[in-house]
Structures are given as structure tokens and as C-alpha cells.
Amino acid sequence: MLHDLFPPGIQHVLDLAGIFVFATAGALLAVRKNFDVFGIAVLALVTALGGGLFRDLVIGAVPPAAFGELSFFVTPLVAAAIVFFLHPEVQRINRAINVFDAAGLGLFSVSGTIKAYEYGLGLTASAALGVATAVGGGVLRDVLANEVPSLLRDREMYAVPALVGATMVALCIAFEVLNPVTSGVAVVTTFLLRLGAMRLHWKAPLAWNRRSSVQEDAPDRRP
């Protein structure tokens, strides 16, 4: 079966790792915004579990994994507690967090696509939902923090690696070659693409004729 891609134990550890790093990113934003301890916990939970929660509601997998699996719920709280006490140290290893976040992006887009397909969605819809699983938590985090989601504005190409990974999985399913090796390749490709985009400062384009005049056209752009 599809969900036996990885041995269950390994799959679970990978899921928890992705949840942990996403939660850390959420908790750090909460500290930066001067939220209180509940804000830190809520932003950690929402960032880590929001994407998967949306996916599970769409495919009708209730109760969602976020509420069915205790370790999925406790892990973000552990991340929040660590950030609460050690946030200067955590921020200092920001580069390491970005690497883990890239790994989470790869894992969530691939596993999200597979789970959506298992629940009967078409290939395109499965890939779209895989991308939503990977980026949805971050969008919810930014909405709760009352910021424009960085996905929509930061020109960071954050969605592109997730899109590539999800598409690779969909193609593997279409050609019936999905297995632990090919899905692992999709995860690693997503991961490396994200690292490359950060390293090389790839920029997503703005709308066509706005490219040369970003500063002037953006009075509502916050500093």
C-alpha cells in the first residue's frame, strides 16, 4: 500500500521532525512579536499542524491526525517550551532551523500528496493538497500574527520546491513507480531546491510591468 512507503517507525520519526521544526519557526515568530506564553504555544501548534489539519478536513479524514495522534500534539508544545526559555540560543542557530524547515517542506509535500491520493483525490488535486499541507501552516501562522503571509509577498519561491516535490510524487503514482526510493528522491529534491533557492536568493517575479518599480508602487509594504 501507498502509506507503507517507509517503514512505519521511520515515517513517524520523520513526521515528528517536520512538526518540530515548523513549530519552532512558529514559536520564534511569536517571540519576535512579543506574544505571551499562550501566543507562543498557539503559534507553534498552528504552524506545525495547520497544513495537515486543512488536508485532513478536505479529504474527510476525521478526526484529523493532529487530534488523533498524541505525539503530534505534544511535539509542538515541547518546541514552544524550548523557544520560550532558550529563544536567543534558538535564533542564533537560525541557519540550522532553515535547513530543518527545508526538510519539513519536503516531507510534508510528499506525504501530503500521498495521503490525499489514498483518500481518493485525483492526481492534480492530490499534488495541490500536498503543497497546501506543506505551506498551509505557515500561512495560518502569519494570518494569526496579523502579517501578510510571507508566502504571498516575500518572493522567496517557498512554494516552488513543494510544488516540484508534489508533482514528482503525482507523476510517480501516474507511472506506477511510487516506492520508498522514488518518494525519498522527491523529498530530497524538494529539500535541495529549497536550500538552493535560499543560497542563491532566487526571486519570484512580481506582476509583469511592476518589476522595475517595486519600491514606488508599494506604499503599503511594511518595513
Add this chain to the structure above:
Amino acid sequence: MLHDLFPPGIQHVLDLAGIFVFATAGALLAVRKNFDVFGIAVLALVTALGGGLFRDLVIGAVPPAAFGELSFFVTPLVAAAIVFFLHPEVQRINRAINVFDAAGLGLFSVSGTIKAYEYGLGLTASAALGVATAVGGGVLRDVLANEVPSLLRDREMYAVPALVGATMVALCIAFEVLNPVTSGVAVVTTFLLRLGAMRLHWKAPLAWNRRSSVQEDAPDRRP
């Protein structure tokens, strides 16, 4: 059956037209906010599909039409691509877009009410969900763009035509006279009411004794 109101082919074309114009409005807001290409695509998708997605989650129609019907997913992306390249031209035909948006409002409030009733909701709840189908995408769009939803503040009476159309459908169901003609009348009434509200600049009231002192009382009102 209720969903045979219009011949299936015509119903589908009408749905796609409504999705297209709502997506165009979302993409234009993204351009105005200087979002990148992903922001344009996401806002087009959310504006066009958000209302129906909410309705389908509430009535338990999973996977929602937004993920089950490929053309519903591709149409907003086409609208986003057109806006990406041609947004000055698209903005110039803003008046035409408003007309199409009014048509979308009529189609979505009527079809949303009917679908909710088919899934077993009561008449009042069906009408409420029909209104939510019609206006929900725009609210989600504004939340993602980090603006107060124009529905809540702009005094444009945007919800009134949708409310009238949805109520007409509920009454037709109650009196067992729902058919292609009566539901068509509800769509057209909604459409014309919306155009009239724009033309005549109807204003929704503020809370009772705030009416004469809007400017002074509104320090947080953005320009």
C-alpha cells in the same frame, strides 16, 4: 431533482464564469498589494474557491468540488496568469469586472443555497450557507491580504443582494416552486440588485448613533 435546475452543461459553464470573475478580482488585489506570482495565484484560488470550499466542509461534501473538479482548479490559475501579464488592461475594464462579479454573486448565492438544501440543511441554514458561498471567498481573500474584509466595513451592501437571492430560493423550495425559471429569476434579481446598489451608491448603516460622526470615531480607519 433540485440540481437539475439547469441543464448540466449550462450549469457548469455558469459555475466556471463565476469562478473566473471572482479569481480575477482576487488576482487584481494581489497585484495592487505588490504580491509576487504565488501571491497572485493563491489569492485567485482562494477568492474563487474559498466560499464553495467552506460550504462543502460544512455540509460534509468531501472532497469539496474545488478539489474534485479539475476545471474548478485550473480556471482561477488561468485568470491569475491573465492578470499577471495584462493587469493594466484588466484594471481598465474594471467596470466590466464589476458586472461579472455581480453575476458571480447571483450564481453562487443561488447554487450554494440549493446545494446546502440537497445535503439536508434546513431552509434558513441553507440560505445562510448560500450567502456564505457567495461572499466567503472575498472575505478569505481580504484576510490573507491582511485587510479588514470589505464586506464588514465598506458599507457597500454587498451582502444584501446575496441575501435576497438566497431567500428567494429558500421560499421557492418552501412553496415547492423551485425550477429553472424561478431560480433564474433569483439569479437575475441578485445581479440587478448588486448593479443597482453600485450605481445608486446605497450605503449600509453604521451602528445607530455613529452615523453622524464617522470620521471622528474612526482613528483606526485606514485611508
Add this chain to the structure above:
Amino acid sequence: MLHDLFPPGIQHVLDLAGIFVFATAGALLAVRKNFDVFGIAVLALVTALGGGLFRDLVIGAVPPAAFGELSFFVTPLVAAAIVFFLHPEVQRINRAINVFDAAGLGLFSVSGTIKAYEYGLGLTASAALGVATAVGGGVLRDVLANEVPSLLRDREMYAVPALVGATMVALCIAFEVLNPVTSGVAVVTTFLLRLGAMRLHWKAPLAWNRRSSVQEDAPDRRP
């Protein structure tokens, strides 16, 4: 059965009371933000029904109570109408509203936990969803009003009483002593804790080393 905790009539009256006070709080925020009559109605509905709607979607109880029970839908509209006409008077009894809000917090966290458990969630997940039922509507209200949710930032300990009430219910279920008396005790404990937190100005902590430097570190804190 669990949901026979209170006689059905009393349970229903308590639910409506909680919905009414939450709706009043939402409508008052809408007036303060100078929203129009639709903004007042929408914020009343979302504040009162949003938490329960989220809970019902997560546990798969479709259609959610918010759309299945007509009185749940009408009550927030009545509250919105009262606030629309009488908001200066309503604001003058702000202290009374806070007392009712505390009661709503107790009722929603306890009844939310019980309903989640009845639908098969584990004890921890049920308690978490009970808390989400109690505080979710307020978070949605603030997101729609384009404010940082006060839950995340105001250091008011608003979540703590809900957390205590939900945990008491979960423990009662675990030890098989849940009955009208014990769940009533949980409601009252939540209620009194919330009143005590307000009276004594309990403050939730900020992240560890930010405690002594809140003002300097918070350039993005709105007045």
C-alpha cells in the same frame, strides 16, 4: 449517556446564554472598529459560533450545530441588533458582559470537551478541542477585525481557566465520575478562575528574558 449531563432544556438555555454573550462581545468590537451593520452581524455570528463550528468540523459532526439548530443562528443576530441600537448602554454594562463572558468560557470549554469525547477523540485531544471551542470564536473575531488575537498577546490568561475546566472534565471521564455535579463544578471553577484573573490582573509571562524589557522590544505593538 454523557450528553445527558444536564436536563436537555437547561443545557439548551445555557448554550444560548453562552452564544448570546459571545455574540455581544463580537458586535461591540465591530462597533468600536466602525464596521457597518453587516460587519456587526458577521462578527456577532463568528464570535458566538466559530469555536463550535471548528470543533464540529474536526470531529466530523456535519452539519455543525451552528447550521443545524435554528436558535443557535438567530441568537447572535438578536445580540447584534441590540448592540446596533443600544451600544452605548451595552458598553456601560461592560463589567456585566465580562461576567457573562466568563460564564460562556466555562460552559463552552466543558461542553466542547464532552462532545469531542463522545465523538471518539482521546482525552487529551478532547480537552484541547474543548479549549478551542471556548476560545476559537474570539480568535476568529480578531482575525476578521484585522487585529492580533488578544488571546495571543494580551497576557490576560484567558486560556488558563478554559484549560483548567477542560482538564477537569477529562479527568472526570478518566476516573468515570463525570456527572451533572462534577461537570457543573468544572464550569463554576472555570468561571471563578476567569473572574479572579480579571480582578487580580494576573499576567501571562512573555518569553523568558523579554520580561523586563517589554516596551523597548515591542515596536510593532499597537497602542
